[in-house]
Amino acid sequence: MSALQTFMLVVDHDKEEAKRIAEGIAHEVIVDIETRKTTLIDTVQSLGEYINDEDPILRGKAISYLTAIIQALSPKYLSRQQIQVLTTFFCDRIEDGGAVDGLQALQGLDRFNKFLATQVAQALFSNFQDLQSRSQTQRFHVYQLLNDLMSNHRGAMRDMGDISLLGVVDIMTGEKDPRNLMIVFSILKVIMIEWDISNHVETLFDSVYNYFPITFRPPPNDPYGITAQDLKGRLQECISSTRHFAPHAIPALLDKLDSTSPNVKKDALSTLIACIHSYDPNTVSKFSITIWEVLKFEILNAQEEFLSETSLEALQAIAQRLSEGVTEVSQELPLAKYLQPITKECNEQLQEPQNKQAKPAQSILSRVSAASPVSFVLVVQTVVPPIFTLYQEADGIVKQRALLETLNVLFEAAITVFGQWTTRGGEAAIENPLLEFKDQFSDLFGQALMGAAKEEVSFRVTALKGFLRLSTLRDFFQENEIGLFVQYLDEILIKEESVGRDDLKKEAIAALAEISKHKPRLIVDITFPAFVATLPEEDEGSDARYMPTLETLAQISVERDIFETLFRRLFSKLSVLLQKEQPGSVAYPRAILVTLLYVMQQRNMEQDQSVDLYFDKVVVGLCRDVAASASGKAKNRILKDPTVLDTLGRLCNLLVRSVSTQKQEQVAENVYSLFSSPEDFVPIPFTQTTNADQERTIIISTYLLAGISKDCSNKIPHTDPDMSGLLLDLVHRSVSSADPATHQAYLRHLALLVNKFLSKQDVTIAEKLFDSLLQSQDTESQSLNPATIRTIFWLSKALILRLAPSTTHILTSLLALLSSPDQQTSATAAQGFSIILGEDDILSATNGATIRLLCRQRLFTTVIPLISSRIREVNIAGTDDSAAAKKSPDHIKPAHLTALAGILSTNPHGPQLPTLLPLLLQSLDLQTADSVAVRIATLDTLAVIIRDNGVVVIDQCGHVQSLVTRLLKTTSTSTGPGAVNSPRLRADALKCLKLLATNQVPGAAANARAPPGISPLLPVKAQVLRSLRAVLDDPKRDVRKAAVDARAAWLRGVDDAPEEDE
């Protein structure tokens, strides 16, 4: 059988197979042809018998065979003559299957010429008049051939002029398939842009506009991945392709805005915007006013937010196009003609600026004026003068405020057009038209800000915002004019009493902070002296009036220059205080330190060039003072106060983290000596004679230790050959420490050393220490004192976070403490579980602590099953009277529940939380006052469970009824004797109830509707609504509010029950 026959047999059944065979055969033939063993003529002749067959199918197969061979030939093989012969042949047989593909292959060859391209196009146009009656695939091939001709032989196609134009339009008319349309639209776009279309504008426009709006929705799992948006994009490019379409397109698109469907309107608007961007300014100008007349209604009577937003965009785009190339302002400009009716309409609406329609009018002005400098000038010229008049005649402050707001909108636009002081480059060539009104603005806004009654907060806030915008507007105010504004702000902050929520003061601070970015000198020269002057020498113990001042200073001092000034001023205040015999309350020096801390936290201290200066002054200088103070050499007790030491410690910590490694090593060496010589100060570790003041320096030492890098561990004193001595000394001090602050510091110090600095091979030192502490239990009562328990837990925290080898052993030992017969031991240990994963400022990732990702999961999977089985044991023992001998003490179950609450509170999205529901419900059954904390933690966890999983999961566990009942019990004020539900508990329980109603579907956004079907909450709805009605009378307002919200959520969200109790 010849290659041809094989091919023809297979081609019908299996395209892939046929292709493979064709390639195989073609390859053989080609080898033959290329080696000149056989000629192309022979091959064509071998087809002879089939190629003229009566059966079109058979002919098609034969042509496909020929096509397959041509496709496989190297592009240089065929001579010009051969191409010509083949092209003519294929054109004659163009209706036979495969011919189109053959032509496609031929037109891609180098020797295919213009004349042939024309011939092919002609053949296509004259033979495919009935294209739409053929199959999608056939049409697709024809379009592809056309597309290739367009891209490879555009000149030839264009020279055909109207023939190709009409030809394309004719054969595509009626096309409906999205894949085909994608190609058709891109072919047509080329014609629209490059052909002379003047005789057929309407035909061409109609050929594409017929498809508007596109309503195509891709079928699910569409293999071609064409979206409606793709089609819309291509269609939009066609409609906006040439200005010749404008007389047809713009009226038609505006007509579509009458549609009731927001989607159609949206498409019409975005196509309109595309047209505005693409047509030339003259054309846009011709239609500009018509467009405004129509869009006006979309904005003033906004149906949907996005429609008015898109309409505004269109208006702005027109203004931008009409501003192109305009350098001089004149009323004759097309832009001026366009803006005239707009400003007129807006001016009318703004006659009553406090009314609803004024808002859209403001938006319109804002958008068109921000389009270009010229546009801004034209708008300001017509809009601003009437506002002044209206303002003078306004009969109320509400109206005046609305007018100021209108001006603010224009100022905002001015900033867009002319930039701020800090804006780089892009200076506008035209003078800012607002300059003409500069003094008037300054007076008007100054008067409104400072002259209005103090209660008119929102009026003054509006004035303040306007003044601020003008102050940041580039090249507008002089320095002294901004200075005046700064003085106003200072006055508001320093002299005025608080009003209401202090909105004005908040805005004033924000304004100063904003100005500090643009004009830092003004802040340093005007605001700083005024504020620092109000700071007292010492705290007279009255009402801490320095606090607001410090807060303000802190917020405006983030800029580098200003911060340096702040630091110098505050540091000298502090130095003076430290030298005083009677410095007043320690709250004041502490507040100064907090201020510095706050600002340093806001800034990036590592990048600050002055960080070494701050380091020397604070870390070295003040630490030395602390040491001196602890040795009794200070004039006062400021640096002995634990709260001051804590704040100073945080400040040191931040600075130590920001300095170089060398400096950090220096800190490591001085971590206990605090930069003092041995004769001045005795460092803590290993000394016998210490007093409370001296011991308190461990607070500073701990913060310093937290700040230094891990690599400095060999510089820490007392760590050679290993840390065992130092750790043991710290444990002894921690266990016996009486002062809470010192004790806390010892615990963290110990944890830092074990977690961050102890080397891997030395971890056993800490583990042994843990065991020895546990063994210090009193053997008879099995009790431990609280300080020892705390030390045990902090040591455990340090080890568990780094996932030490003995983690499981540690956790089981800790759990064993809960079952201690000693009630105190059990209760203290129970509270300790929240420490293990709790966030800590010192042992934190910021400070380089070793916190392994898996430690949470490890803790969870180890501890939860143990707690769960222990509680079950206790429950069974409790119900089984005969086993009274084995009955465990009453405190054991609450202790386990407390421990559980502690773990869950630090691990809110733990795995498989719903399985814990039975345990959590038991926690809610606790009644007494000392269980409030546990119950609050439980409710927090429940809230997370409900939010993450939705009601469905709870329903699957079968706990809806029991959960709702317990929550309702927790909302009640009238509980049994000895039972307490604090307001916080009641409110939290109500929040959980609300979440149940709003989170019926897992993971869905709040307020998601329940899926069709009966809500699992329905059986309890009546019960909930009835109980909540009583809670509406709760004595506390917050609880009532939560009850109202919960009740509304149940009324709205839990469907299909008759309103039986209304």
Next chain:
Amino acid sequence: MAEMQNSNPTILNAADLPTRLRPTATRKSEYGGIFTSALPLAPVDFESAPSSDSEDDNLLEEPIDEQEIYDLISSISDPEHPISLGELAVVSLPDIAIRPTLPDVPDSPLQTVTVLITPTITHCSLATVIGLGVRVRLEQSLPSRFRMDVRIKEGTHSTGDEVNKQLADKERVAAALENGALMGVIAKMMETCH
């Protein structure tokens, strides 16, 4: 929706509406304002069990007052505009009153809430719907010892008496609440309640 009856009403600034000024708890603590972020107050540890719920605070009773009623109803939206009744000044704080229902019986817990509604224009046909919405919101949110009296403020509506009669008639209110379409409108109005 039918043609709007008042398409351009005056709107109050949300910031100017009456609100309850809380004696902020933060003011009491040393570092209320911005410094809280810089300085966690107390380190979380054993001793610091949440003692914020001090006994005194818990016993202090906060009775339902006019502001609370205002907060309940001012966030209802107008059926015509997506704007709240508070911003449209349809309800205002001075037009809310709470009085004992039986002044002669001093021990009676019964109280009457009177809310006067000011329609945006005098011929507003939606005044009844607004009144009904306010009424429903209050009935859902107040304890049963409260009686509601929702009325149109005198002289602010052309058929005020007629509307008041409807709002005061229990039977008619109950019948209106059976009407699905009407309840749909009211549910939409109350979606914005917070």
